[in-house]
Amino acid sequence: MGLSAKEISQHSDRQSCWVIVRGNVFDVTEFLPEHPGGEKIILKYAGRDATAAFDPVHPPDTLDKYLDKSKHLGPVADMEAVAAADKNRKKTPEEEAEAAEETRIAEARKNMPPVDSCYNLLDFEAVARRIMKKGAWAYYSSAADDEISLRENRAAFQRVWFRPRILIDVERVDLSTRMFGARVSAPFYVTATALGKLGHPDGETCLTKAAARHQVVQMIPTLASCSFDEIMDAAEGPGNPYQWLQLYVNKDREITRKIIQHAEARGCRALFITVDAPQLGRREKDMRAKEAALGDGGSSVQKSEGLKSDNSQGAARAISSFIDPSLCWDDLPWFRSVTRLPIILKGVQRAEDVVRAAETGLVDGVVLSNHGGRQLDFARSSLEVLAETMPALRARGLDRRIEVYVDGGLRRATDILKALCLGAKGVGIGRPFLYAMSAYGVDGVDRAMSLLKDELEMDMRLLGARTIDDLGPELVDTRSLGSHPNGVPDDYLARDVYDPLQTPAQRNA
Numbered sequence: 001m002g003l004s005a006k007e008i009s010q011h012s013d014r015q016s017c018w019v020i021v022r023g024n025v026f027d028v029t030e031f032l033p034e035h036p037g038g039e040k041i042i043l044k045y046a047g048r049d050a051t052a053a054f055d056p057v058h059p060p061d062t063l064d065k066y067l068d069k070s071k072h073l074g075p076v077a078d079m080e081a082v083a084a085a086d087k088n089r090k091k092t093p094e095e096e097a098e099a100a101e102e103t104r105i106a107e108a109r110k111n112m113p114p115v116d117s118c119y120n121l122l123d124f125e126a127v128a129r130r131i132m133k134k135g136a137w138a139y140y141s142s143a144a145d146d147e148i149s150l151r152e153n154r155a156a157f158q159r160v161w162f163r164p165r166i167l168i169d170v171e172r173v174d175l176s177t178r179m180f181g182a183r184v185s186a187p188f189y190v191t192a193t194a195l196g197k198l199g200h201p202d203g204e205t206c207l208t209k210a211a212a213r214h215q216v217v218q219m220i221p222t223l224a225s226c227s228f229d230e231i232m233d234a235a236e237g238p239g240n241p242y243q244w245l246q247l248y249v250n251k252d253r254e255i256t257r258k259i260i261q262h263a264e265a266r267g268c269r270a271l272f273i274t275v276d277a278p279q280l281g282r283r284e285k286d287m288r289a290k291e292a293a294l295g296d297g298g299s300s301v302q303k304s305e306g307l308k309s310d311n312s313q314g315a316a317r318a319i320s321s322f323i324d325p326s327l328c329w330d331d332l333p334w335f336r337s338v339t340r341l342p343i344i345l346k347g348v349q350r351a352e353d354v355v356r357a358a359e360t361g362l363v364d365g366v367v368l369s370n371h372g373g374r375q376l377d378f379a380r381s382s383l384e385v386l387a388e389t390m391p392a393l394r395a396r397g398l399d400r401r402i403e404v405y406v407d408g409g410l411r412r413a414t415d416i417l418k419a420l421c422l423g424a425k426g427v428g429i430g431r432p433f434l435y436a437m438s439a440y441g442v443d444g445v446d447r448a449m450s451l452l453k454d455e456l457e458m459d460m461r462l463l464g465a466r467t468i469d470d471l472g473p474e475l476v477d478t479r480s481l482g483s484h485p486n487g488v489p490d491d492y493l494a495r496d497v498y499d500p501l502q503t504p505a506q507r508n509a
């Protein structure tokens with residue numbers, strides 16, 4: 001039994017809006033005005049199968065959790081009939097464009113270089129740029145406003161130089177270190193990045209499996225496409241110490257408490273509270289991509305319904321309306337009261353706040369970060385903040401009270417070593433692992449991690465450092481770090497140099 005394609009297709013407007021998700025029918029008529037992503041994106045799929053658009057942006061348990069059971073109308077009788085009806089339906093210009101993009105991507109994937117032809121993290125970016133859907137690429141690559149901080153995150157590393165030691169026996173180099181007590185094989189971790197299924201159908205579990213293979217940490221995002229339990233199940237056993245939770249704090253603290261305590265019960269080892277996003281940044285590439293997918297003239301439904309075009313929302317803003325902008329220092333004791341996990345503030349952007357966090361006695365660490373440039377544009381690079389932070393902590397005898405991490409713009413082992421020399425305990429890496437996942441799945445992330453480890457081993461050897469503990473500020477020259485000579489940095493390296501698709505002959509042409 002079940003609902004026929006014909007019956008479902010008759011509920012395709014604001015008065016009565018049914019959608020299909022993974023073979024089941026849902027009446028979302030009353031939910032339309034509440035949808036954080038606006039009504040248009042739902043009405044685009046009214047009366048038909050919305051699964052392909054729904055899955056990358058929503059964890060699998062979303063409808064069970066948030067749509068009243070009375071609106072769960074049951075299974076579709078015949079999905080083939082639904083597909084056939086959709087095939088014959090007149091397509092909107094946006095859908096025609098989407099179909100053309102699918103063809104382009106299929107062609108690009110056929111000509112994709114093998115994963116072993118990627119020799120550094122930026123190579124994965126070059127491949128991903130070609131094989132990803134525009135909306136997915138826009139979401140991952142975008143940053144706030146003019147993307148100055150995005151480029152400064154890279155440029156800052158290029159303003160710090162090494163002072164290598166010589167004649168040190170570096171026959172054996174050890175990359176391992178400890179992060180909140182857990183021994184890890186290398187000083188980098190997979191940082192939290194939302195909507196993994198935009199890049200790969202298996203989403204964040206690709207990152208989980210590669211991190212487990214390499215014994216490095218994965219920070220699980222609140223806004224993951226996969227459910228939290230799917231990711232923990234993919235982490236191969238509760239014993240592994242390699243899962244942290246990244247938290248966007250919900251206005252409803254009861255929801256936040258449940259998320260934290262469930263994560264602790266499942267074996268997460270640390271709680272990272274994101275503090276740089278009381279509202280998600282204005283990422284214009286993401287906003288434009290969403291508008292293009294929905295049609296700026298509005299879909300046929302929109303025109304007939306006279307809906308105002310809601311072009312204030314990219315994917316980012318659409319999924320984050322629950323975040324509590326009132327979160328403040330006074331809330332820290334409450335977090336301490338609901339969990340025994342180490343508490344880390346992610347997105348700290350000046351030394352005074354690091355000192356204040358350490359002095360509360362409630363915080364076990366910070367991540368110096370400008371959110372990959374996706375929040376406040378012209379927020380400084382984490383490397384520059386690190387250079388002012390560690391002396392401030394040492395001057396107050398606080399440098400052993402908390403662990404300091406950085407993220408943003410790290411693409412090479414030399415970037416990692418500069419951060420560790422300046423006192424970071426470890427570094428988070430975002431986009432490169434997303435691009436590697438989008439292009440090659442688990443094997444891509446695995447390759448990216450192996451490449452980083454190869455670079456680290458070589459660079460430590462050349463720097464004259466046998467272990468992570470051998471890294472210190474005396475090995476770097478930071479005199480140029482705060483100078484910002486190039487004003488608005490241009491990242492020609494990412495644009496013109498790293499491209500595994502070009503043969504050397506083409507590159508040198």
Ligand SMILES: Cc1cc2c(cc1C)[n+](S(=O)(=O)[O-])c1c(=O)[nH]c(=O)nc-1n2C[C@H](O)[C@H](O)[C@H](O)COP(=O)(O)O
Pocket residue numbers: 139140141153191192193194221222223246274280316346369370371372373374407408409410428429430431432
């Ligand atoms: C690239 C990216 C970053 C996101 C991210 C999504 C993407 C696609 N998202 S976001 O949608 O809300 O902005 C998150 C997130 O869920 N939570 C968070 O704490 N940081 C988020 N970040 C920031 C991330 O944790 C790092 O701070 C940033 O990625 C480091 O810069 P690189 O990408 O250059 O390594």
